[in-house]
Amino acid sequence: MxxxxxxxxxxxxxxxxxxxxxxxxxxxxxxxxxxxxxxxxxxxxxxxxxxxxxxxxxxxxxxxxxxxxxxxxxxxxxxxxxxxxxxxxxxxxxxxxxxxxxxxxxxxxxxxxxxxxxxxxxxxxxxxxxxxxxxxxxDNYIQDASYLSGIIAGAMTETGNIGMVGGFPIPEVNRLMHAFMAGVRETRPDATFQVSFIGSWFDPPKAKETAFAMIENGADLLYAERFGVSDAAQEKGVLAIGNVIDTQADYPDTVVASAIWHFEPTLEHAIKMVREGSFEAADYGVYSFMKEGGATLAPLGTFEGKAPQEALDMVEKRRNEIMSGDFVVEIDDSEPKSQ
Missing domain, CATH: 3.40.50.2300 (Response regulator)
Incomplete structure (x- = not known):
């Protein structure tokens, strides 16, 4: 020792x-x-x-x-x-x-x-x-909130053409994209998706450039998994859906909704285990689930009253079902493709 x-x-x-x-x-x-x-x-x-x-x-x-x-x-x-x-x-x-x-x-x-x-x-x-x-x-298993944000996105897109920009196609990114796409199909079954990964966790200029290309290719709503995507949406006058953090204050006319990750339940459990001397090998991913307080859908803020009520009713219904365990958002870690 x-x-x-x-x-x-x-x-x-x-x-x-x-x-x-x-x-x-x-x-x-x-x-x-x-x-x-x-x-x-x-x-x-x-x-x-x-x-x-x-x-x-x-x-x-x-x-x-x-x-x-x-x-x-x-x-x-x-x-x-x-x-x-x-x-x-x-x-x-x-x-x-x-x-x-x-x-x-x-x-x-x-x-x-x-x-x-x-x-x-x-x-x-x-x-x-x-x-x-x-x-x-x-890992941030916030697929529940991502799915709910997709329901709103499907109701807000006019063309049904949605661009999705990610960092790397690893499980923690893939599962959120798949959950978002599943949510979109709840309100826009015929939606199509442009999917691209920039090969970096922090390269806003590259993410922005990729988003511009998607807008040129007909996307009128973007899934902003990386910084830089919402900037492109704002400049081109299209909508965006945020991921992990709420950036609507910075993009009040652009970011409609965001799936928020709360690391507090994960950290609090780890602190407790360390204090008790009982810390052990475990998967803390469960503490990111919505019913554990690890994920929420951000308030609509400036888009309050702009999203169709039918979509908001579906969001509330699904949220309640997720919290009760009556509805489970699928966890799909495979690499998403344009479709």
């Missing part, structure tokens, strides 16, 4: 003992936890303002503001440097390390194996490995 592992194990055991003593003297565990935040580090390959990572960062900052964690992070970490940054945070006494390892799966798991008493919670396209008990995975 490394010196770092011994330190972390003592911290976990010491924390449990402190909670027991505090309870005996009438202090609640919640008060103790608030007084002793756990150390959390984030490792991100893109800027923290990028849609997906911004939701993780926002949840971590909120937890820090509540006194639950002490949070530090690194952004724009290259794939070749990712393992090194993980090790540095592990050696710095952090108890929980979060991030996204879609392009560095093997290297990240190797690092986690070197620090068995530190909890790692990483965005991943793969599942947890029981042989690596301190490495849990998550």
């Amino acid at each position: 490394t010196e770092q592992s011994t330190f972390t194990r003592r911290r976990f055991l010491g924390g449990a003992a402190a909670i027991a003593v505090a309870t005996a003297f009438g202090l609640t565990p919640a008060r103790l936890m608030a007084a002793e935040p756990i150390k959390v580090a984030g490792v991100y390959t893109v800027p923290v303002e990028q849609q997906w990572v911004s939701r993780i960062h926002k949840a971590a900052l909120a937890a820090q503001d509540r006194g639950e964690i002490e949070y530090t992070f690194s952004e724009n970490v290259s794939n070749t440097d990712y393992a090194r940054v993980m090790r540095e945070y592990a050696e710095s006494g952090n108890q929980l390390i979060i991030g996204e390892v879609f392009a560095v799966e093997d290297e990240a798991r190797e690092v986690a194996a070197e620090y068995p008493d530190i909890a790692f919670l990483m965005g991943s396209s793969f599942k947890e490995d029981p042989s690596l008990p301190n490495f849990a995975v998550f």
